[in-house]
Amino acid sequence: MKSTTIHDHDPLHTYHEEAVGQEGMQVDRDLFECFSEPIQRDPDIENAVRQEQWKTAVRILRQRYKNQPEDFGKEVKNGNIA
Numbered sequence: 001m002k003s004t005t006i007h008d009h010d011p012l013h014t015y016h017e018e019a020v021g022q023e024g025m026q027v028d029r030d031l032f033e034c035f036s037e038p039i040q041r042d043p044d045i046e047n048a049v050r051q052e053q054w055k056t057a058v059r060i061l062r063q064r065y066k067n068q069p070e071d072f073g074k075e076v077k078n079g080n081i082a
Contacts, residue, residue: 039065 048057
């Protein structure tokens with residue numbers, strides 16, 4: 001077996017991870033809340049999960065909540081889509 005050496009620059013090598021405290025990334029937490037709350041309150045999904053009907057729960061989730069472009073780009077204020 002022949003070995004190969006690649007000498008190209010690795011762009012990921014220059015990235016550094018930074019810890020963000022509770023005060024940081026508030027927009028991410030707000031977005032998560034405004035998109036997750038309707039799903040958590042959906043009675044059909046809740047019923048399917050309680051009955052362990054996982055395929056049904058996933059089907060409902062995908063039909064009702066996946067790729068809703070009308071929500072993309074909307075402003076989030078205090079955890080709610082404005």
